Amino acid sequence: MRIAVLVAVPLLVAGCSHDIGSQPGHSQTSTPTSAGSSASKPTAGSATPAAGVPISEVIAWIEAGRPADPARYHSVSRDGVTTELGDDIAFTAPAGKALCLTDAKHTGSALACLVSLTNPPPAPATAYGEWKGGWVDFDGVKLQVGASRGDPGPFVNGNGPELAERDSLSFGDYRCRAEQSGLLCVNYAHQSAVRLSAGGVEPFGCLRPVPPPDGVGMAFTC
Incomplete structure (x- = not known):
């Protein structure tokens, strides 16, 4: 048993x-x-994020790009003359569709870009001087499109090197990824982003349209 x-x-x-x-x-x-x-997860060749997608998807897509060496983007050139920018960054999106740079001395942490827009915003009644409909200022909290400029401002010394298609460039609070279809940049500090292309300017994250201040064509803020 x-x-x-x-x-x-x-x-x-x-x-x-x-x-x-x-x-x-x-x-x-x-x-x-x-x-x-x-x-x-997004890959280097995946389609750009659609309008209105969560900021997390935008960030993931940007970070899926090939990391570019920031050391290559600290200068601008015009007519064979190179100007060093110190800690500032300058780059050109593929095919020259967007020229972007930082100018910490005059604009703080803002990213400024000149974009070849097919239909730029028209000059408002409050504009004065030469109207630049493709001028974009993005500091993470505010996004403004169109500006009255009497001079080339920070672009006076030329343009930065080209950021190759599918490459992403990290600098300060920003990271930008270039594609033939345009440029997409995120500001990590404020969880906001913008896509710049010939077809227009598309905000992401906390950015919402607001009445533009005097001399500005379109404005968004968090």
Whole structure:
């Protein structure tokens, strides 16, 4: 009788172990494979984010670009003359569709760009001087399109090197990724972003349209 009991116990344990391992619910708790987890992430060649998508998707798409070396983008050139910018950054989007730079001395942390817009905003009644409909200022909290300029401002010394298609450039609170379709830049500090292309200027994140101040064509703010 004692022998029968000792034999039965191992059989019972073995049977329970088999039942737990074969339950469908337990197979779902396994850690996803690296292939499965990467399938949903943007790749360097994935389509640009659509208007209105969450800022997290915009950031993921920008970060999927090939990292460019910031050391290459600290100068501008015009007519064969190169001007060093120190800590400031300057770059040109593919095909010259957007010229962008920072000018910490005069504009703080703002990113300024000249964009070749197909339909730039018209000059408002409050504009004076030469109207630049493709002038864009983006500091993370505010995004303004169109400006009255009597001079080229920070672009006076020329343009920065081209940021290659599918490359992303990180500087300060910003990261920008270039594509043939345009340029997309995020400001991490304020979780806002902007897409610049010939077709227009598209805000993301906390940016919402507001009445533009005097001398500005369009304005958005967080």
